Amino acid sequence: MxxxxxxxxxxxxxxxxxxxxxxxxxxxxxxxxxxxxxxxxxxxxxxxxxxxxxxxxxxxxxxxxxxxxGYINAHGHAAMTLFRGYADDLPLMTWLEDHIWPNESRWLSAEFTRVGSELAIAEMIRGGTTCFSDNYFFSHDVGSSAQKIGIRAQLCPTILNIKTSWANHVDEYLAQAEDSFHKFKSSPLVNSILGPHSPYALNDAELSKVVTKANDLDCMIQMHIHETAEEISNSLEQYYCRPIARIDRVGMLTSKLQAVHMTQLTEHEMDLIAERDVKVVHCPESNLKLASGFCPVSSLRARDITLALGTDGAASNNDLDMMGEMRCASMLAKAVANDATELNAASTLRMATLEGAKCMGIDDIVGSIEIGKQAxxxxxxxxxxxxxxxxxxxxxxxxxxxxxxxxxxxxxGNALLKDKKLTTLDCDKLKQDVLHWQEKLAP
CATH class of the missing domain: 2.30.40.10 (Urease, subunit C, domain 1)
Known part of the structure; x- marks a missing residue:
């Protein structure tokens, strides 16, 4: 039969x-x-x-x-894609203080953020990125755009002590960040943490407020730290210690910290962040373009420190290309370590995927191709x-x-790019919106 x-x-x-x-x-x-x-x-x-x-x-x-x-872009400022090429070939503080911050003060709005973020998301998806971290203002709008388009995102609402159209002072920035945290708490794609800009942008009392809020919410913190030699010298002059010592003093140097850039590190500081399980986000192309310095990748890896990869914003990079970032990271690590075996291809791919997921605390669901994980x-x-x-x-x-x-x-499991075509974005409408902002922003 x-x-x-x-x-x-x-x-x-x-x-x-x-x-x-x-x-x-x-x-x-x-x-x-x-x-x-x-x-x-x-x-x-x-x-x-x-x-x-x-x-x-x-x-x-x-x-x-x-x-x-999918690649995990562990640090960026999506809306600042509208400033791509706006102020090139300048050192970090000149770029920030004379060009970026004044124009953000003039133009920052929910609509600016939405258009810039959607432009960034379109670019990232086309380059293979499935998750991005965004340290910026109007995080509610960034998160809503990410959910609508279908990409995964970690929001890091910026916290400063200067007035913007989003908030007037640190307490208001913290309130906005807390609102963002609760708004996306149940989202399957978007989560929100805290994004204090940098040690130099906040005093000790303000940094302590960030730590208290992070503890209350039980969430992570992402911050630019030890980005340039000037940052270190200014901290020594003003606070009589290096920035890492300052943030350690207020209780921020923990496993919940995502430390971005980290180009200026001593052996003792690397031992300390390894002991505290601090996560590091390496942004090689931005560091090179702004002449910020070199992240000691080999030394961090030797200490088993979680080391993720980010593009930083397109205003300083000038793209959001994780494949280009991977190649740059690998070659730069070899040159800095004077070792051709350092950060080989497989390790570089891991940095852009599973290490990024570990940095964000989502490695149980993404970052590798395993049965049971999200597709x-x-x-x-x-x-x-x-x-x-x-x-x-x-x-x-x-x-x-x-x-x-x-x-x-x-x-x-949802196809956001199919045969090189974006499936969840109206590219013609987006291009019109971007060109409209280009006319507004033109110097």
Whole structure:
């Protein structure tokens, strides 16, 4: 008697790929399938077995692609994309005090933030980014745009002691940040923490208020720290100690701190942040362009410090290209350490994915391709002549590929980029809005 063939299991999506970089394991899978259902990776198996076992509403055949976790841009200022190229080739404090802050004071608004953020999100998705951290004002509007478009985001509402159109003083900034925290507390895509700008932007009492609020909310803090040598010398002159010592004194130097830039560090300071499990966000291209200094990547990695990767804002970078950031980070780390083996391709990819997720405290749901995690994924074609031959697909991804080769991006299983086309943004309308702001902002 004939037996009926085994009925296939129905799922939402099958992604058949030439290579799959899981990140939690260095060796890529070859000719395997990622099975996605209800936004979750439910299986990972050879393509022949997947075709026998599953049927899907959507099937992708990516025969010349490497699929990686989506990139996590661990630090940026999305709305400042409207200032891209506005004040180039200047040192940090001149750039901030003479150009960026005066124009933000004049133009900052919910609409400015929305348009700039959506421009940034469009660029990031097209480059393979599925999650970004945003240290800026009007965080409610940034978060709403992220939810609408379908990208994952960590909001870090900026906290300052100067008046802006968003808040008048530190207490109002903290109140706005707390509102943002509660507004997105139940969101599956967006969460909100605290974003004090820098040690030099707040006095000790104000820094203490940030720590108290973070403890009350049980949330993380992200702040620019030890970005330039000038920051260190000014702190020594004004407070008779280095910035890390100041923030340690007020109780901020803990595992809940995401310290951005960190280009000026002593051996003792690196030992201390390792002991306290402080997370570090490296922004190599911004640091280079502003001549801020070099983050000691090799020394931080040797201490097993969580080290994520960020682009910083497009006003200082001038792009939000995580693939370019990865290549720069790897090569710069080798040069600074005088060691060609430092930050190899697999470690660099991990920095842009799983380490970013650890930095934000979301590595239980994203950052690697594992069964049970959210399907935040990026597919990059490696079929250009400049990529061939492919002996090591992860090396080719880091050292030869570029963001224009990203073809598909998924967040929680939803395709935000399909065959290089954005699916959740009206690009024509966005371009009109951006050009309108260009006319307003033109010097």
């Amino acid at each position: 004939l037996t009926s063939p085994q009925q296939k299991q129905s799922v939402d999506t099958l992604i058949h790929a030439k290579w799959i970089a899981r990140v939690n394991i260095d060796e890529p899978l070859i000719d395997h399938t990622i099975v996605v259902d209800q936004g979750i990776i439910v299986d990972l198996l050879p393509q022949t077995q997947a075709r026998q076992k599953y049927q899907a509403e959507s099937t992708y055949h990516l025969d010349e692609h490497i699929v990686t976790p 935040d994924l990026c597919a990059t074609a490696l079929n250009e002549l400049a990529n061939l031959p492919v002996y090591n697909p992860i090396s080719q991804l880091i050292y030869t590929a570029n963001r224009d080769q990203v073809s598909h991006v998924w967040v929680a």
